[in-house]
Each structure stands twice: as structure tokens, then as C-alpha cells.
Amino acid sequence: MPKVSIIIPAYNAMTYLPQTLESVLRQTFTDFEVLIVNDGSSDPILKWACGIVDPRVKLISQENQGVSAARNTGITHTQGEYIAFLDADDLWESTKLAKQVHCLEENPAIGLVHTWIILIDEQGKSLGRVISSHAEGNAWKQVVEQNPIQTSTVLVRRCCLETVGVFDQNLRSAEDWELWVRIASRYLLAVVKEPLVFYRLHSHNTTKNWRLIEQGLSPVIEKVFQSIPSEAQYLKHRCYGHSNIYIAWQALQSDDKDCEWTRHFLSSAVKYYPQLRYSRQYIRLTLAIAIMKWFGPFGFSRVMAFIYTMRRHVFSI
Incomplete structure (x- = not known):
């Protein structure tokens, strides 16, 4: 065997x-x-x-x-x-x-x-x-x-x-x-x-379909928390907060680069879990939205490509 x-x-x-x-x-x-x-x-x-x-x-x-x-x-x-x-x-x-x-x-x-x-x-x-x-x-x-x-x-x-x-x-x-x-x-x-x-990362990743992810996340979160002890139910809002941050990223990085939906999910994340406002992922996403606003979808892709190139150079990977 x-x-x-x-x-x-x-x-x-x-x-x-x-x-x-x-x-x-x-x-x-x-x-x-x-x-x-x-x-x-x-x-x-x-x-x-x-x-x-x-x-x-x-x-x-x-x-x-x-x-x-x-x-x-x-x-x-x-x-x-x-x-x-x-x-x-x-x-x-x-x-x-x-x-x-x-x-x-x-x-x-x-x-x-x-x-x-x-x-x-x-x-x-x-x-x-x-x-x-x-x-x-x-x-x-x-x-x-x-x-x-x-x-x-x-x-x-x-x-x-x-x-x-x-x-x-x-x-x-x-x-x-x-x-x-x-x-x-x-x-x-x-x-x-x-x-x-x-x-x-490629155009056919299942994670690229943020609408499908949004539809599927709530049922799985609800299922998970059905079996979680009452004293740990406070984690549910945190879970929804992190999930909305994740969907926001997928919306921004999708083919249509939907800034409005990205802002919507980012706002929802903070409503569920206000402490996320001080997290690294919240700050990074806020900066990414600003780059999209300043440079547009094409410019956003070029800026991200430049950032990836610099990362490869700095970390030699």
C-alpha cells in the first residue's frame, strides 16, 4: 500500500x-x-x-x-x-x-x-x-x-x-x-x-467568479455556525467580515474590475467586523481601489504588473 x-x-x-x-x-x-x-x-x-x-x-x-x-x-x-x-x-x-x-x-x-x-x-x-x-x-x-x-x-x-x-x-x-x-x-x-x-492565477480560476462566490458563501457560513457552541457565535460576524473582504478583492481583480461592488463589499466587511478597518488587508484593498480610480482598469493592471515585478526582484523569487 x-x-x-x-x-x-x-x-x-x-x-x-x-x-x-x-x-x-x-x-x-x-x-x-x-x-x-x-x-x-x-x-x-x-x-x-x-x-x-x-x-x-x-x-x-x-x-x-x-x-x-x-x-x-x-x-x-x-x-x-x-x-x-x-x-x-x-x-x-x-x-x-x-x-x-x-x-x-x-x-x-x-x-x-x-x-x-x-x-x-x-x-x-x-x-x-x-x-x-x-x-x-x-x-x-x-x-x-x-x-x-x-x-x-x-x-x-x-x-x-x-x-x-x-x-x-x-x-x-x-x-x-x-x-x-x-x-x-x-x-x-x-x-x-x-x-x-x-x-x-489565471482567467479560469473559480475564484474569479465573485458573484458565484457571494451566492455560495452565506449558506456555507450558516451551516458551519449551526454546530458551533453559543459562546463562540461571536466569530460569525468576524467570519462574514473576512468573507466580504475576500469577495471585494475578487470583484476588483475580475475581468470587469468592478469598483462599485468592491466598495460595497468593503463597506459590508467593516459593518460586520469594525476592527477590520485597521487590518492590513483593508488598507491594501483601499489603496488598490484608489489606484483603480486614479489610473483606470488598464492603468491598474499595469501598476499591479509593476508591483509584481518589483516583488520578484526584491525577493529573488
């Missing part, structure tokens, strides 16, 4: 999937299986999969049911003691699995370990921004307040999923966050404080 099972859901993902799989096969930790779940794709994934010679890689095909169903299908076929998730457009640094497996092997009380991420563009070029998280130990409140865990960074014990269940296929967005909340309520978390996952 492999030690680790890696699940890659794929829906018309051939633009990036070969690079994603290559980053897995370059791992220094090699005791794994890869389950690529073809979720009803119309691209040539079947033909491509026929050319894969590594016996650790398997393709599972199903009718299109969505990413949560694809991940759950993968889970049912896994054999490993540990389960990792990887989106079909993201990449792993070569030591990612080795460092996470070591963490779980050395710390039996840890149920889930995640890592930091670095943002890349469509060509795989670093945008110079590292997204860090310090959600570790008894981090349930951190996970509830705002989602600090990106799915492609996760390595989780199989027994955790057997205890708390899998992804809720009825949720339209943030279904991964809802699962991390369930896990964090029962198990300790760990984080490898290195950017070991490359998160790709």
Missing part, C-alpha cells in the same frame, strides 16, 4: 495538468499513488492519460459532478494512510510531501498539515507574493474566522476523513473550508512555514 494518496480533480484541465503531474512525479518522497479524477472533461485527457507510463498514476473518469464530488470519488479509491489534494493548475515544490509526511510521522496528534503558498501567473512565473498561515495546534477558531488553508497544500490522515466525513457536495463554494473546520474541531493542525505550493 502506498503511504500517500494524491487526488487531482480535473475538468478540462489539460492546459496545466501535465505540468501539475510532473511536479508530483518530481517529489523527493516517492511512496505515493496519484488518482486523477476526470470530471466529465471534453478535452483530450483520456488520450493523454494513455501515454502515462508511471504505474503510480491512475485515471478515474466520471460524469461531470463538480470538484467536491470529484475529490470524494478520489477519496473512495485511495489506499494511502495519508491523503493529499492538488488542483489541476497548481504545482508542488519537490520537497513538499517529504516535509509533510515527516511532520505527521513525528507528531501522531496532528491530523492535518498544510504549507504556505506562492502565487504564480499563467506561465508559471512567480508574482512575488507569498501567502503565509500560522494556523497550527488547536487552531479551530482561526479556521472558523477565516480560511487560512489552501486545498493544494493539505496532507491529512485518512482516519480524520473517516471520522468527520468528506466534502459536502451540496455546497457551491468554500466546501473545502467547511471540511477544514470539521477537522480542526477534532484534531490539531500543523503548518510547514515554507512556500511549498505554487498557486496559479
